[in-house]
Amino acid sequence: MVTAAPTRPAGRDVAAPLQTRTDRPRISRTFYLFLLPTLVLFTLSITLPAIMGITLSFTDSAGFGEFQFTGLTNYVALFSDPAIRSSYLFTIGFALVTVLLVNVVAFLLAVGLTAKIRAKVALRAVFVLPMVISGIVIAYVFNFLFSNSVPQLGQAVGITALEQSLLANPDLAWLTIVIVTAWQAIPSALLIYIAGILSIPGEVYEAAAMDGASARRRLFAITLPLVAGYVVINLVIGFKNFLNAYDIIVGLTNGGPGTATRSVAMTIFTGFTGGDYAYQMANATIFFLIAVVLAVVQLRLTRGRNAF
Amino acid sequence: MTAQTLVTATPAQVPVRRRRRFLGRGGEDRPSWGTTLTLVVCTLAVFLPLYATLTMAFKTTTQSVDGQVFSLPSPFSVDGFVQAWELTNFPRGFAISVFVTAVTVVGTVLLASFAAYAIARNWDHRFFRWSFFYLLAAMFLPFPVLALSQVKLTGMVGLANPVGVALLHVMFQLSFSVLLFTAFIRGLPEELEESARLDGATTWVVFRRIVFPMMAPMSATVAIFAFLASWNDFMMPSLITADSTLQTLPVLQSVFQTQFSSNYNVAFASYLMAMAPAIIVYLFTQRWVMSGVTQGAIK
Numbered sequence: 001m002v003t004a005a006p007t008r009p010a011g012r013d014v015a016a017p018l019q020t021r022t023d024r025p026r027i028s029r030t031f032y033l034f035l036l037p038t039l040v041l042f043t044l045s046i047t048l049p050a051i052m053g054i055t056l057s058f059t060d061s062a063g064f065g066e067f068q069f070t071g072l073t074n075y076v077a078l079f080s081d082p083a084i085r086s087s088y089l090f091t092i093g094f095a096l097v098t099v100l101l102v103n104v105v106a107f108l109l110a111v112g113l114t115a116k117i118r119a120k121v122a123l124r125a126v127f128v129l130p131m132v133i134s135g136i137v138i139a140y141v142f143n144f145l146f147s148n149s150v151p152q153l154g155q156a157v158g159i160t161a162l163e164q165s166l167l168a169n170p171d172l173a174w175l176t177i178v179i180v181t182a183w184q185a186i187p188s189a190l191l192i193y194i195a196g197i198l199s200i201p202g203e204v205y206e207a208a209a210m211d212g213a214s215a216r217r218r219l220f221a222i223t224l225p226l227v228a229g230y231v232v233i234n235l236v237i238g239f240k241n242f243l244n245a246y247d248i249i250v251g252l253t254n255g256g257p258g259t260a261t262r263s264v265a266m267t268i269f270t271g272f273t274g275g276d277y278a279y280q281m282a283n284a285t286i287f288f289l290i291a292v293v294l295a296v297v298q299l300r301l302t303r304g305r306n307a308f
Numbered sequence: 309m310t311a312q313t314l315v316t317a318t319p320a321q322v323p324v325r326r327r328r329r330f331l332g333r334g335g336e337d338r339p340s341w342g343t344t345l346t347l348v349v350c351t352l353a354v355f356l357p358l359y360a361t362l363t364m365a366f367k368t369t370t371q372s373v374d375g376q377v378f379s380l381p382s383p384f385s386v387d388g389f390v391q392a393w394e395l396t397n398f399p400r401g402f403a404i405s406v407f408v409t410a411v412t413v414v415g416t417v418l419l420a421s422f423a424a425y426a427i428a429r430n431w432d433h434r435f436f437r438w439s440f441f442y443l444l445a446a447m448f449l450p451f452p453v454l455a456l457s458q459v460k461l462t463g464m465v466g467l468a469n470p471v472g473v474a475l476l477h478v479m480f481q482l483s484f485s486v487l488l489f490t491a492f493i494r495g496l497p498e499e500l501e502e503s504a505r506l507d508g509a510t511t512w513v514v515f516r517r518i519v520f521p522m523m524a525p526m527s528a529t530v531a532i533f534a535f536l537a538s539w540n541d542f543m544m545p546s547l548i549t550a551d552s553t554l555q556t557l558p559v560l561q562s563v564f565q566t567q568f569s570s571n572y573n574v575a576f577a578s579y580l581m582a583m584a585p586a587i588i589v590y591l592f593t594q595r596w597v598m599s600g601v602t603q604g605a606i607k
Contacts (some may be wrong), residue, residue: 049457295448
């Protein structure tokens with residue numbers, strides 16, 4: 001694999017574009033057969049629903065029967081709907097807090113896990129474990145802990161704020177969602193930070209150590225600046241993922257108390273039952289535009305490392 | 309260690325391996341017990357919920373209602389498992405989860421590797437290059453955006469069932485998987501394929517006999533991620549599958565939120581049975597799990 005490039009016949013790279021250009025009609029039919037089924041399935045199950053959704057967002061469709069085009073009515077209504085506004089505020093606020101918590105913890109763990117420590121392999125394996133556990137199932141487990149164990153602890157220690165279940169507190173229920181989401185999301189951020197820290201040349205640390213830099217100074221003056229790119233990737237990927245929050249919220253608060261923790265995804269899904277099918281399609285379209293903006297940001301940020 | 313070897317798995321990052329021994333955070337040669345201990349204490353955050361699940365699952369119903377999650381089961385009881393087995397119709401839920409996951413894993417590996425091979429070897433051709441970006445675009449299209457239309461469409465074509473769920477799982481895994489496979493195929497030497505073709509091998513034979521076997525490590529990564537995404541998913545099956553008797557294990561767990569809500573031992577036994585397969589698979593495939601995350605994000 002590594003030696004492949006040098007053993008290539010000289011001049012091949014120069015010849016390749018010319019060759020393929022003249023050979024273009026002779027691309028094996030098998031290549032098309034390899035790609036076409038995927039393109040067809042993909043178009044039917046992703047592109048078609050996307051186009052259908054965007055189209056219906058300009059109608060008064062109830063999800064069945066006849067409908068009429070109503071222009072931007074749905075969109076205008078969206079912007080003045082307090083339920084929509086609160087779901088976006090909750091989701092974005094939740095995503096921001098979670099992404100910060102996840103990245104601080106993951107970065108510190110990555111520093112620890114790349115240091116000279118005992119049982120490195122085992123420790124890493126443990127910290128990655130939450131990633132493989134179903135979000136809804138672990139949310140049910142935490143649901144029990146938050147409604148039983150945490151209040152018991154609160155009573156034992158004498159913290160009145162914790163004596164009632166956090167899940168029933170409209171002002172604090174979101175914290176439980178942050179905690180469980182972070183619990184599950186830290187592993188992937190951690191792995192990316194580990195890769196980042198390992199890509200720093202050891203010589204840099206040696207030189208710093210020779211100059212007598214303290215461990216804390218090495219952390220803030222070397223490690224952190226040199227993994228800045230990874231920090232950015234983690235922030236964008238994390239924020240994007242957390243905006244889609246659904247499973248864990250269903251398992252913990254199911255959007256409650258009231259609608260205090262209802263995410264955008266949950267609001268969109270009310271379109272199945274609430275009769276405002278087209279209205280929630282418009283909501284989904286707005287949500288889609290946000291995803292596109294974040295995608296563009298992510299591509300911009302990662303292009304430097306990208307092979308394509 | 310595992311993640312390090314993985315990071316070095318791609319040619320571009322090979323130098324990392326040489327540097328590894330210098331990475332003792334600058335001149336400290338002996339392992340730090342302080343850091344080790346701190347990290348061990350931190351593992352409690354991972355273990356506590358899992359420990360709670362384990363102890364609760366083996367309690368009797370009487371003991372489980374006291375809400376003392378961390379006490380040890382006394383007496384030790386498997387009643388929770390017996391009841392959960394019947395209540396959620398575990399064999400059926402398990403079979404459906406296995407079916408959905410198996411179709412997703414096989415479908416993802418096959419479709420993505422076919423497509424990636426066609427794309428990587430015809431990159432100069434506009435059709436293949438654009439197909440790549442077209443497939444990649446879905447990586448940024450979250451399911452909630454498409455859910456309303458997908459639920460309607462799957463219902464219309466008779467796919468409001470586990471088959472439809474598996475199909476959508478494959479489609480949502482495609483972007484990430486095609487990206488990984490394409491990058492990997494580009495790192496493979498073309499000489500072998502060219503000489504095979506000179507010997508008269510067709511494109512299919514070249515793929516089947518040479519390329520696909522060489523892609524095995526990447527196929528493993530793709531397969532593990534398809535497995536985890538499919539096995540653990542709640543959102544898609546809960547919305548797509550119309551018949552509740554055809555639900556996957558994660559969706560079935562909701563039964564304990566309403567009925568039987570005080571039989572905590574039964575609920576936790578059921579949760580444990582739902583999460584155990586993924587944990588067991590993880591124990592054997594950590595390498596690929598860890599490498600996949602890094603490659604997916606940084607490539």
